[in-house]
Structures are given as C-alpha cells and as structure tokens.
Amino acid sequence: xxxxxxxxxxxxxxxxxxxxxxxxxxxxxxxxxxxxxxxxxxxxxxxxxxxxxxxxxxxxxxxxxxxxxxxxxxxxxxxxxxxxxxxxxxxxxxxxxxxxxxxxxxxxxxxxxxxxxxxxxxxxxxxxxxxxxxxxxxxxxxxxxxxxxxxxxxxxxxxxxxxxxxxxxxxxxxxxxxxxxxxxxxxxxxxxxxxxxxxxxxxxxxxxxxxxxxxxxxxxxxxxxxxxxxxxxxxxxxxxxxxxxxxxxxxxxxxxxxxxxxxxxxxxxxxxxxxxxxxxxxxxxxxxxxxxxxxxxxxxxxxxxxxxxxxxxxxxxxxxxxxxxxxxxxxxxxxxxxxxxxxxxxxxxxxxxxxxxxxxxx
Amino acid sequence: xxxxxxxxxxxxxxxxxxxxxxxxxxxxxxxxxxxxxxxxxxxxxxxxxxxxxxxxxxxxxxxxxxxxxxxxxxxxxxxxxxxxxxxxxxxxxxxxxxxxxxxxxxxxxxxxxxxxxxxxxxxxxxxxxxxxxxxxxxxxxxxxxxxxxxxxxxxxxxxxxxxxxxxxxxxxxxxxxxxxxxxxxxxxxxxxxxxxxxxxxxxxxxxxxxxxxxxxxxxxxxxxxxxxxxxxxxxxxxxxxxxxxxxxxxxxxxxxxxxxxxxxxx
Numbered sequence: 001x002x003x004x005x006x007x008x009x010x011x012x013x014x015x016x017x018x019x020x021x022x023x024x025x026x027x028x029x030x031x032x033x034x035x036x037x038x039x040x041x042x043x044x045x046x047x048x049x050x051x052x053x054x055x056x057x058x059x060x061x062x063x064x065x066x067x068x069x070x071x072x073x074x075x076x077x078x079x080x081x082x083x084x085x086x087x088x089x090x091x092x093x094x095x096x097x098x099x100x101x102x103x104x105x106x107x108x109x110x111x112x113x114x115x116x117x118x119x120x121x122x123x124x125x126x127x128x129x130x131x132x133x134x135x136x137x138x139x140x141x142x143x144x145x146x147x148x149x150x151x152x153x154x155x156x157x158x159x160x161x162x163x164x165x166x167x168x169x170x171x172x173x174x175x176x177x178x179x180x181x182x183x184x185x186x187x188x189x190x191x192x193x194x195x196x197x198x199x200x201x202x203x204x205x206x207x208x209x210x211x212x213x214x215x216x217x218x219x220x221x222x223x224x225x226x227x228x229x230x231x232x233x234x235x236x237x238x239x240x241x242x243x244x245x246x247x248x249x250x251x252x253x254x255x256x257x258x259x260x261x262x263x264x265x266x267x268x269x270x271x272x273x274x275x276x277x278x279x280x281x282x283x284x285x286x287x288x289x290x291x292x293x294x295x296x297x298x299x300x301x302x303x304x305x306x307x308x309x310x311x312x313x314x315x316x317x318x319x320x321x322x323x324x325x326x327x328x329x330x331x332x333x334x335x336x337x338x339x340x341x342x343x344x345x346x347x348x349x350x351x352x353x354x355x356x357x358x359x360x361x362x
Numbered sequence: 363x364x365x366x367x368x369x370x371x372x373x374x375x376x377x378x379x380x381x382x383x384x385x386x387x388x389x390x391x392x393x394x395x396x397x398x399x400x401x402x403x404x405x406x407x408x409x410x411x412x413x414x415x416x417x418x419x420x421x422x423x424x425x426x427x428x429x430x431x432x433x434x435x436x437x438x439x440x441x442x443x444x445x446x447x448x449x450x451x452x453x454x455x456x457x458x459x460x461x462x463x464x465x466x467x468x469x470x471x472x473x474x475x476x477x478x479x480x481x482x483x484x485x486x487x488x489x490x491x492x493x494x495x496x497x498x499x500x501x502x503x504x505x506x507x508x509x510x511x512x513x514x515x516x517x518x519x520x521x522x523x524x525x526x527x528x529x530x531x532x533x534x535x536x537x538x539x540x541x542x543x544x545x546x547x548x549x550x551x552x553x554x555x556x557x558x559x560x561x562x563x564x565x566x567x568x569x570x571x572x573x574x575x576x577x578x579x580x581x582x583x584x585x586x587x588x589x590x591x592x593x594x595x596x597x598x599x600x601x602x603x604x605x606x607x608x609x610x611x612x613x614x615x616x617x618x619x620x621x622x623x624x625x626x627x628x
Binding site for chain 1: 526528529531532533534535536537538539542546547550551
C-alpha cells in the first residue's frame with residue numbers, strides 16, 4: 001500500500017440546492033502529478049478549493065496524510081495554490097510577493113532572503129526581485145506565482161488552470177518546466193485544466209470529470225486508448241464514434257461488416273459504440289479498405305490533412321492522413337484490430353476496469 | 363473639432379469665472395488692510411495674534427477628530443456592507459441623507475438633543491437623568507461626523523468592493539490568518555479609498571462654521587467661524603480673505619499629503 005497524501009471519502013459539495021460535487025472518493029499518492037480534467041462547471045475547481053480549504057464540503061471527509069482536515073482552515077494546511085489569474089499582490093514587488101508566506105511565518109530576514117532568491121532562481125527569474133508586478137509579463141507573473149507558492153515548501157501544490165492565460169508557445173514551454181519542476185522537487189501536484197492536450201502531456205494520472213462526478217481515472221495512455229464512454233472519447237482527443245453490435249468476444253459488427261477486435265467480456269449481440277481515433281485510420285484504395293467511403297472534405301492542417309468521409313451507412317469518418325486525396329473520390333479505410341475500441345452503454349468506471357481485468361485475465 | 367472647441371471654451375469660461383477669479387480676488391483682498399492700504403499686515407497679524415493661532419489649532423484638531431471618528435465608523439461599516447446581499451440598496455440608504463440640506467439636518471439635531479428631546483427623554487426613562495447635550499463639543503463632533511459619514515463610506519466601500527477576492531484567498535493560502543490578511547492585504551489595498559475619504563471629510567471640516575454655532579454653541583471657534591465674523595460682523599474683509607487664503611493653502615497641503623503617490627519603479 002503506497003502512502004496516500006490526499007484522500008476524498010464520499011465528498012459532496014452543494015451550493016444551495018445545486019450539487020456541485022457528488023459523492024466523490026479518491027486517493028492521491030505522494031509525489032505524483034495529477035490532473036483534474038473536464039469542461040467548465042464540472043467541479044474541478046471546486047475540488048481544488050476543497051483541498052486548499054477555501055470551501056467547506058457539505059458532507060464526506062477530506063484527509064491529508066491519513067488525518068482528517070475537514071475543519072482545518074486554509075492557512076494551517078501544508079498546501080499552496082497557484083491561481084488562474086496569478087493573484088499577485090499589486091502593492092508588493094516581486095521579492096515581497098514571494099516572501100509573503102515566510103514573513104507571515106516570522107522567519108528571520110536572512111532566511112527569507114536566501115529562500116526567496118533560491119525560489120527566484122528556481123523559476124529562472126534571478127535579479128527580478130526589485131521589479132514591480134506591473135512591470136512583469138504574463139509568463140513572468142506566472143513564474144512569480146509558482147515561486148510564491150513553492151517557497152513555503154508545501155506537501156501538495158494546487159494549480160488552477162495556471163497556463164490558460166499564456167500564449168501557445170509559452171504554454172508549451174511552461175508545461176515542460178512544470179513537469180520538470182515537479183519531478184525535481186517530488187511534491188504532489190494537482191493540476192486543473194480543461195485542455196486535454198495539456199493533461200495528456202504532463203500528468204501521471206488524469207481524472208476526467210463531468211457534472212460533479214469523476215467519469216474516468218487513469219494514466220494518459222489508458223484514458224486516451226480506452227475511453228470509458230462517449231463523453232471521455234469526445235473530450236480527450238478527436239474520435240470517430242459509430243454504433244455497432246458485439247457479435248462475440250473479439251468480433252464486432254459495424255458499418256455493415258464484422259471485424260476482428262481485441263475487446264471482449266460483453267454479452268452476445270449487445271449494442272455498443274465503437275471508437276476509432278482519426279490517426280489510427282489509413283487511407284488506401286477502395287478494394288483494399290475494410291470500409292469504403294466517399295471523401296466529402298479535406299482540410300490542410302500543416303502536419304497532416306484532415307479528411308472527412310461517409311460510408312454507405314451514412315457514418316461520418318474523420319481521418320488524419322499525410323497523403324492527399326481527391327474530394328468526391330471513393331477511398332478505402334484501413335485499421336488494425338488493436339485500433340478498434342469498444343464502449344458499452346452506461347458502464348461505470350468500476351465495471352469497466354473489472355471487465356478489462358476479467359477478460360484479459362481469462 | 364469646432365464643437366469640441368466650444369465645449370472646451372465653456373469649461374474654460376466656467377473655470378475663469380467661478381474658480382480662478384474668486385481665488386484671485388480673495389488673494390488680492392487678503393493684502394488689503396482694514397484701512398484700505400496694500401500691505402502684508404493681515405498675514406503678520408494672523409501669525410502674531412494668539413487667538414488666530416488657537417483657531418487654527420482648533421480647526422485642525424477638531425477636523426482631525428471628526429475625520430478620525432468618521433473613519434473608525436466608516437471602515438467597518440463599508441466592510442460589512444460589501445458582504446451584504448443587497449449592498450447597493452444599503453449603500454443607497456446611507457447616501458440618502460446627503461440629499462437633505464445640512465441646515466435642516468442641523469435643526470433636526472437641535473430638536474433631538476434639546477432638554478425635552480428624545481435623547482434626554484430616553485435617558486430619564488432609563489433613570490439616568492437629563493443632561494445638557496446641545497452646545498457641547500461632543501454633540502458638535504457627533505453631528506459633524508454624522509453629516510460627513512456618507513462621504514467617507516462611499517470611497518472606502520468602492521475600494522473594498524473592487525478588491526479581488528482571490529488575493530484574500532492567496533493570503534490565507536500562504537498561511538496568514540484573518541487578522542494578518544486584513545493587515546497585510548485588505549488594508550494596504552484599500553488605502554486609496556481611505557485617503558480619498560479623508561480628503562473629502564477633513565478639508566470641509568476645517569471650515570465648518572454653521573454647526574459650530576448651531577450645535578456647538580460657538581464654544582469652539584474655528585477658522586470658518588472667524589471668516590464669517592470678519593466678513594459679516596467686523597467687516598474686515600482683508601483679514602477674512604487672509605484666513606481664506608491660509609485655509610486654501612492648508613487644503614492644497616492636505617491634498618498633496620494624501621494624494622496618490624507615484625509608486626517607485628524602474
């Protein structure tokens with residue numbers, strides 16, 4: 001049993017009559033990078049506020065290092081937060097912003113100076129201590145906010161969409177930097193974002209949330225390759241979702257044909273949904289293809305072409321291909337059995353992982 | 363362009379007629395002695411005669427006290443107002459009395475504080491006996507503070523209302539308790555509201571004269587009273603103007619002291 005740093009036990013948060021979080025339970029291990037991913041209003045920021053202590057849960061328990069922290073106020077928790085809008089104190093300069101927490105803890109002047117300078121170096125902003133906040137760029141403010149949180153040596157660092165205000169390039173850079181920092185310091189990071197790419201690139205584990213519930217949790221590859229349902233498949237990356245029938249284990253029927261796949265454990269003739277990622281489909285000639293479709297549009301995306309086809313059943317297929325095709329032409333779509341992922345209707349996360357285990361075990 | 367010039371010229375005209383010209387006249391008048399000579403005797407007298415210096419001290423002292431009292435009442439009031447549900451409504455109710463003429467309010471207080479007024483009636487009913495409330499320094503300051511209160515609450519309310527909630531959360535997050543958060547974040551970030559409140563209250567309080575007479579019973583003689591006396595009773599317009607000039611200078615000084623200082627930076 002690995003030591004858990006943050007535990008949620010049946011946590012529910014209501015605001016008046018609206019349920020924001022519904023009976024959430026999870027355990028987070030020490031030193032990992034977690035991401036809460038979901039659309040706005042899914043409850044991810046509320047989860048963060050509960051961990052930080054800015055809000056109190058309506059019911060359930062929150063534990064830190066196996067100790068209940070329900071009624072411990074935010075200032076007594078060994079948790080620090082990096083806010084979405086940075087929330088730097090406008091009346092203090094960079095140095096004093098970072099020193100805020102240490103001054104509150106009445107550390108000696110010498111120690112404060114040492115630690116702040118160290119933190120500034122860590123976020124690659126040495127010699128910026130005397131600057132006013134208004135003189136800093138967005139990316140620099142972001143780093144000050146991170147330094148201000150980390151200088152307190154928290155056990156858990158919460159990050160609430162910290163990169164959403166940055167431009168694309170800076171954002172990618174900061175993704176690397178954050179991941180690097182987390183590995184170096186060994187602190188548990190809990191990162192909140194609605195950007196699936198960001199989540200996939202940085203996390204050890206992702207929690208996909210919607211309507212106040214955790215829909216699916218797992219490593220980035222597990223979630224990408226084996227989405228639990230249509231919501232997860234749609235939210236994480238692009239996908240082709242078509243309806244089909246499970247003929248038998250490893251036999252699935254869709255688009256008028258039966259194909260070999262690698263999934264099983266369903267009932268015979270059970271209606272299911274099939275997920276095929278656009279990059280897993282290859283364009284060939286109509287004779288060689290497993291499914292034949294007519295190209296209805298083609299968009300040049302730089303790295304690849306985005307092609308949309310329809311098959312005879314009227315299913316739409318999105319394909320990413322480096323080869324160019326002609327709009328209106330009949331093309332064949334080819335894919336491996338491994339590329340086909342089957343989703344059952346209304347399967348819960350527990351049932352899903354249970355089935356995977358049972359089926360792969362047999 | 364033409365229309366803009368028209369608007370601008372009307373503004374300049376207004377400024378000339380009602381701001382610059384009166385100030386210039388006062389300034390000129392302040393150098394005219396009671397005999398009609400152009401001298402600086404008025405200024406010499408002001409700084410030589412003890413009575414004037416005492417008045418100056420009284421004005422500053424009482425204006426300071428009034429400002430302090432209003433500030434002490436206003437800050438918590440404004441703070442709790444920002445946290446109420448219908449804050450705009452409550453704020454309106456506080457601003458409402460400013461629409462009533464100050465003289466009417468002063469007379470209302472004469473009624474309230476008089477020997478047979480509601481305050482004394484209540485005191486008697488409680489068995490504390492009736493007291494002379496009117497024409498005391500306390501009642502003068504109370505009424506002055508009451509009248510100035512909305513002008514102090516408003517800028518402070520705005521400053522607190524505009525304060526970013528996440529800054530409070532950050533402060534808590536970084537380990538500060540409620541008091542430390544107030545002292546290190548809320549207070550310094552609402553200081554500008556306090557400064558404008560102090561300006562708006564302190565400066566007019568320097569030259570209060572109606573209230574000193576009606577409520578304070580002329581026990582406190584401030585510079586405002588002195589100006590009135592010089593113009594209307596002794597007819598020494600020169601001396602009245604001199605005090606006026608000194609008051610204007612004091613106001614400019616206060617504005618300068620409480621004004622927003624440019625933050626240092628590179």
